[in-house]
Amino acid sequence: MARIGIYGGSFNPVHLGHTSLAEAICQAGGVDEVWLMVSPLNPLKQQEQHDILPTPLRLLLAEKAVAGSSCLNVSDFETRLPIPSYSVVTLEELVKAFPQHTFLLIMGQDNWTNFHRWVRADDIRSRHDIIVYGRSDSHDPAQSKADVRIIRRDGTEEVLSDSHDFRLFDISSTEIRRAFQLHDLPFAAKWLHPEVFRYILENGLYRD
Numbered sequence: 001m002a003r004i005g006i007y008g009g010s011f012n013p014v015h016l017g018h019t020s021l022a023e024a025i026c027q028a029g030g031v032d033e034v035w036l037m038v039s040p041l042n043p044l045k046q047q048e049q050h051d052i053l054p055t056p057l058r059l060l061l062a063e064k065a066v067a068g069s070s071c072l073n074v075s076d077f078e079t080r081l082p083i084p085s086y087s088v089v090t091l092e093e094l095v096k097a098f099p100q101h102t103f104l105l106i107m108g109q110d111n112w113t114n115f116h117r118w119v120r121a122d123d124i125r126s127r128h129d130i131i132v133y134g135r136s137d138s139h140d141p142a143q144s145k146a147d148v149r150i151i152r153r154d155g156t157e158e159v160l161s162d163s164h165d166f167r168l169f170d171i172s173s174t175e176i177r178r179a180f181q182l183h184d185l186p187f188a189a190k191w192l193h194p195e196v197f198r199y200i201l202e203n204g205l206y207r208d
Contacts, residue, residue: 005031005131006094007106008078008087010039012052013200014065015176015191017169019072021133021146022106026071028164030131030150031104033071036062037090040079051177053205055079064195088120091128104150109134129153131160135168180206 007022014036022034038059041052053061059076066072078085081093087105094103105128107115112132115121124130133148146166150158160166171191179188180200189197200206 001100001102002032003030003102003104004094004098005034005104005106006037006091007034008037008039008090010052010173011036011058011062012173013058013176013192013196013206014062015169015171015173015196016193017171017191019065019069019193020167020169022072023069024146024164024166025106025131025133025148025160028148028160028166030148030160031071033073034106035073035075035077036066037075037078038062039085040081040083051206051208057205061196061199064199065193067193067195086119088118088124091124104129104131106131106133108132109147125151126153133166133168177206181208 062074133146146168148160
């Protein structure tokens with residue numbers, strides 16, 4: 001039985017901040033694997049997501065970003081579920097499909113702060129451990145670290161960042177998309193896996 005961390009997001013595009021954190025969580029022993037769960041494009045909100053790549057492209061870029069990793073995988077599982085996709089439903093379906101595994105949810109501190117507003121949040125908390133990461137106090141963004149802890153179903157907590165070093169990159173997918181639009185290619189290249197950067201560049205993505 002493997003402990004699988006589910007790290008969901010639009011990954012538009014996936015960047016080193018995503019993959020480095022996921023790798024660190026694996027290396028710290030929080031999970032055996034992390035599945036990057038690429039969220040589907042909601043057809044009801046396309047006007048709000050005009051700059052989001054189609055789901056197959058985001059999946060392809062994510063696959064390129066994790067190539068060669070021993071513990072990171074990309075999953076299209078959620079794209080095959082009804083929209084809108086709720087984490088509680090995704091987790092329930094994962095448990096049915098992979099009963100041999102234990103699933104944990106990975107989220108940022110901002111989502112954890114508002115977790116009580118999630119659909120059936122109590123059901124998730126009672127059935128799954130949750131890994132929460134947030135920015136530690138630092139006056140130097142280049143030295144920014146993440147506070148990472150596991151909040152267990154029984155209410156106990158384990159702080160992973162007490163004994164492991166979690167680098168937290170001060171970057172967002174929005175900034176990377178903007179860099180491509182402004183033709184600031186050195187900035188974009190700094191934060192992307194080389195194969196992800198090359199594919200975006202060669203196919204003219206994020207230029208409009």
